Amino acid sequence: MEKSVEPVLDIRDLYVEYLTDRGPVRAVEGVSFAIQPGEVFGLAGESACGKSTIAHSILRVLRPPAVITGGQILYKGSDVLKMEGSTIEGFRWAEVSMVFQSAMNSLNPVVKIEHQLTDVLMKHLGVDRSEARKRAEELMDVVNIDKQRLAAYPHELSGGMRQRVVIAIALALKPSLMIMDEPTTALDVVVQKDILQQINQLKKEYGFSILFITHDLSLMVEFSDRIGIMYAGQLVELAPAGKILSEPLHPYTKGLLSSFPSITGARAKLSGIPGAPPNLLDPPIGCRFKPRCAEWEGLEMEKSPRLREVAPGHMVACPCNFPGEASGVN
Amino acid sequence: MSSTEKTTGTASAGGPRPVRKRRLLGQRLPWLYVIARHNQARLGLALLLVLVLMAIFAPVISPGDPSQSYDIINDPPSHQHILGTDPQGRDEFALMVWGGRVTMVIGFGTAALAIIIATLIGVIAGYFRGFVDEFLMLVTNLFLIIPGLVLLVVLAAYLKPGTGTVILALAFTGWAFHARIIRAMTLSLREKDYIAAAVVAGERSFSIIFRLILPNMTNLIVGGFIGSTIYGIGASTALSYLGLTRMTDISWGTNLFFAQNGNSLLSGAWWAFVPSGVCVALAALGLAWINFGMDEISNPRLRAERELRKALGRKATRRVRATPVKEREH
Numbered sequence: 001m002e003k004s005v006e007p008v009l010d011i012r013d014l015y016v017e018y019l020t021d022r023g024p025v026r027a028v029e030g031v032s033f034a035i036q037p038g039e040v041f042g043l044a045g046e047s048a049c050g051k052s053t054i055a056h057s058i059l060r061v062l063r064p065p066a067v068i069t070g071g072q073i074l075y076k077g078s079d080v081l082k083m084e085g086s087t088i089e090g091f092r093w094a095e096v097s098m099v100f101q102s103a104m105n106s107l108n109p110v111v112k113i114e115h116q117l118t119d120v121l122m123k124h125l126g127v128d129r130s131e132a133r134k135r136a137e138e139l140m141d142v143v144n145i146d147k148q149r150l151a152a153y154p155h156e157l158s159g160g161m162r163q164r165v166v167i168a169i170a171l172a173l174k175p176s177l178m179i180m181d182e183p184t185t186a187l188d189v190v191v192q193k194d195i196l197q198q199i200n201q202l203k204k205e206y207g208f209s210i211l212f213i214t215h216d217l218s219l220m221v222e223f224s225d226r227i228g229i230m231y232a233g234q235l236v237e238l239a240p241a242g243k244i245l246s247e248p249l250h251p252y253t254k255g256l257l258s259s260f261p262s263i264t265g266a267r268a269k270l271s272g273i274p275g276a277p278p279n280l281l282d283p284p285i286g287c288r289f290k291p292r293c294a295e296w297e298g299l300e301m302e303k304s305p306r307l308r309e310v311a312p313g314h315m316v317a318c319p320c321n322f323p324g325e326a327s328g329v330n
Numbered sequence: 331m332s333s334t335e336k337t338t339g340t341a342s343a344g345g346p347r348p349v350r351k352r353r354l355l356g357q358r359l360p361w362l363y364v365i366a367r368h369n370q371a372r373l374g375l376a377l378l379l380v381l382v383l384m385a386i387f388a389p390v391i392s393p394g395d396p397s398q399s400y401d402i403i404n405d406p407p408s409h410q411h412i413l414g415t416d417p418q419g420r421d422e423f424a425l426m427v428w429g430g431r432v433t434m435v436i437g438f439g440t441a442a443l444a445i446i447i448a449t450l451i452g453v454i455a456g457y458f459r460g461f462v463d464e465f466l467m468l469v470t471n472l473f474l475i476i477p478g479l480v481l482l483v484v485l486a487a488y489l490k491p492g493t494g495t496v497i498l499a500l501a502f503t504g505w506a507f508h509a510r511i512i513r514a515m516t517l518s519l520r521e522k523d524y525i526a527a528a529v530v531a532g533e534r535s536f537s538i539i540f541r542l543i544l545p546n547m548t549n550l551i552v553g554g555f556i557g558s559t560i561y562g563i564g565a566s567t568a569l570s571y572l573g574l575t576r577m578t579d580i581s582w583g584t585n586l587f588f589a590q591n592g593n594s595l596l597s598g599a600w601w602a603f604v605p606s607g608v609c610v611a612l613a614a615l616g617l618a619w620i621n622f623g624m625d626e627i628s629n630p631r632l633r634a635e636r637e638l639r640k641a642l643g644r645k646a647t648r649r650v651r652a653t654p655v656k657e658r659e660h
Contacts, residue, residue: 015660019641030660060652063631064638069658081655088652 006077007034008177008209009058009096014071016053016062025280027053027066029233029304035177038203040210042224042241044217044256046277050233051213052101055179058211059092076176094124097170098179102186106166107154113165114150120172139168142202160191164198171202179211184219196223217256221245226313229253232278232288234304239314249316251295287319295320364627371623377616381609385430396424396580404592404599414601416585417592425585426605432581433563434613436496440562443501445555448508453539455509456516467513473506479568486569491576496569500562508554515547549628556621560614567610582606 016028028050035041043051056062058073060080073080075095083091100106107116117139118132127135137147143164154162163183170178180199184192196219203210214220220227220241227244229237229252237250248254255273275292278284284291286301299319307315365371384391399419400411407414413422455466485499519525520543528538544551569575570583577584585606589595594602626633642654 015658019638057653062653064634065641066653067638067642068653068655070660083652085651 005036007036007074008039008076009211010034010072010074011054011058012072012074014054014057014073015069016050016057017067017069019065019067020281023281026283027233027280028057030071030306031230031233031235032071032307033228033235033238035209035211037176038207038209039226040203040212040224042212042214042220042227043230044213044215044220044227045230046215046256048277049230051215051230052181055098055181055211055213058179059096059098060088061092061098090124093120093170093175094173095175096177096179097173097175099166099170099181099183101181107162109154111153112150113152113154113157116165117150117169117172120169124173135172139172142171143168143198159187160195163187163191163195167195167199167202171206174206175208177209177211179213181213182215183212185214185216192219217260229256232283233280234288234317235307236289236318237316238307239316243311243314249310249314250289250318251293251320252289255292255294289318364633365620365623368623368626370619371626374616374619374621374623377612378620381430381613381616382434384427385434388427388431392421392424392427394424396420396428397578404594404597404602406599407601413605414599416588416602417594417599418588422585422601422605425580426582426609428580429582429585429606430609432493432579433566433583433610436493436500436566436581437559437563437613439493439497440500440504440566441555441558443497444505444558444562445508445551447501447505448554449512449544449551451505452509452512453516453543456513457520457535457539457543459517463513467510470506470509470513473503474510476503478503478565482565482569483572483574486574491574493576493579496566496575497562499569500565504558504561504565508550508558511554512547512550515550516543519543519546549624553621553624553628556617556624560617563610563613563617582610 011034012032014028014031015026017024017026019025031050031054033041043054045051053062053066057066057068058075058080060068060083062068068081071081075091080088080091107113114133114136117136118129121127121132121135122129125132133150136150140147140150145161145164145168149157149161154165157165167183183199184195187195199210200223212220212224221244222241224241227239227241228235229244229250231252237244237248237253239249244253245257248257252273255271258271259273261270273292278288278291286303287293287296287305290296297320301319305317305319307317309315365375388396397420400415400421401419403415403417403419405411405415411421411423413426416422416425451466451470455463455470481503482499485502486495489495489499525538525542528542533542566575566581567583567586570581571586571590573587575581575583577587583606586603589599589602589606592599592602594600626636638654642656
């Protein structure tokens with residue numbers, strides 16, 4: 001990874017809270033990572049660890065009672081968190097677009113595909129209907145759907161086609177970054193693969209970066225360049241995809257990897273991770289994984305461990321020492 | 331394995347940490363908790379409570395027969411009669427205090443009856459569909475297109491005058507609108523999978539309707555009840571004002587009738603009509619405000635948005651267009 005290139009997205013020390021009746025839920029705490037041009041950055045972790053919260057906070061589309069309570073989200077150098085009403089509306093979709101988690105449900109069931117596509121074009125580019133229609137046809141070509149289907153309603157399409165339409169809408173304004181929040185969760189593996197290949201193809205053509213979110217680790221390792229592992233609102237490990245798979249360092253990452261079977265490796269009993277994630281209304285002090293950690297060395301800390309680089313490009317937030325390191329604890 | 335078990339043991343021994351407790355009231359009756367925290371609803375509840383208590387304790391607040399005539403008519407407010415006397419020489423304060431009894435009994439009675447009719451017809455039509463639905467909706471639509479006030483006048487003229495008659499007449503003309511809403515909601519609820527599961531499990535229609543469908547429409551029914559109460563109070567006042575109810579009853583409406591009859595408006599005797607008029611308006615206002623609070627109970631998003639505004643001290647933003655940012659020490 002070249003450090004001289006300016007990253008497309010640089011998240012620094014992001015904090016997000018949900019204000020509830022019972023106090024603030026600290027959904028994201030001190031998360032930092034950067035996405036380089038053309039890179040696929042994967043964000044993994046179990047349900048409710050804050051993956052989607054991060055994705056939504058990049059576009060600032062988190063609904064109440066969410067509040068961003070600290071940090072910076074730099075898009076090509078400008079801070080998204082400092083943008084005001086109309087600026088952020090121009091920024092959304094044109095610069096960063098999103099394929100939502102329930103892509104099947106993000107299409108309006110009573111509006112034809114054509115209008116859902118032309119809508120975004122007319123609104124952002126100010127083109128007229130016939131021009132928008134022409135572009136919509138091109139977009140349908142790009143995602144390999146017959147132009148005729150522009151006249152269809154969402155329920156007349158298959159799940160995979162709907163997914164592709166949603167991707168086409170996300171591509172419409174040629175954004176530099178596309179956030180994909182579990183884009184293929186509802187699809188079977190064959191369609192899944194088909195769509196991911198197509199996204200890869202499009203990425204080469206258009207040169208956008210992808211923030212890819214899923215809890216399907218095997219899919220993620222295959223698809224991403226770098227992977228960030230999240231636990232209880234914090235980033236616990238960040239490394240190139242291959243490294244995560246071959247030499248995971250954080251005990252949580254190891255636990256995640258041993259929770260699904262490998263096709264080629266030796267037959268091993270799947271172990272999983274004992275216990276349950278902490279309540280984010282009142283998370284454990286110090287390392288949040290401590291109560292479930294099999295390798296905990298009895299070290300108490302006042303603050304959560306920060307990410308530190310233990311090998312080139314391999315960051316981990318764990319109070320334990322790792323081989324090849326002078327002094328682990330910061 | 332043993333080390334894993336040990337970890338699990340310690341994790342579960344600590345158990346889920348106790349979360350800061352909601353006030354006891356909120357745990358027992360969550361909806362009351364919402365009402366209590368909603369400024370408008372609280373104000374509305376207080377308003378209504380004052381009026382209801384005034385009506386209940388009328389014999390204590392204003393002892394004696396309210397229809398007793400004094401020697402002096404159209405007397406402006408004085409020490410003897412704090413709100414003056416009406417064109418019949420009756421004490422205006424006593425009339426206002428006692429008038430609330432009949433008016434509010436009619437209001438709540440009408441609402442209860444109208445909502446019971448509406449719920450029965452709506453749920454039966456929506457649940458059984460087909461011919462039953464066709465027939466019941468034909469009847470409902472008939473009632474919807476008959477001009478309410480005209481039917482009221484006709485009914486009031488033919489039926490024996492009295493409080494019960496007014497309630498009957500008003501409920502008769504006021505149920506159709508709510509029946510349609512409840513039918514629509516029933517139609518959508520009965521398509522849900524959990525209803526299908528109950529049908530397959532052999533649950534009887536009666537129990538499906540009352541245990542599985544009705545509880546999901548509590549907000550509609552309560553909202554409808556409050557709305558109908560406003561209607562009942564307003565319409566009964568209008569009927570009395572037109573002289574179509576029994577004039578020996580004392581209600582806010584008959585007070586207005588006698589004020590009008592005695593040309594109080596022309597002679598500038600404001601004390602004859604302002605007290606009762608204001609009471610009707612306040613009762614309606616209080617009920618409407620309570621309904622706003624009810625809205626938030628059934629739609630938590632509204633509540634989240636409002637509480638967020640409160641927490642951030644933003645009064646101007648009607649709608650949050652981007653996730654708010656509020657820096658905080660971490």
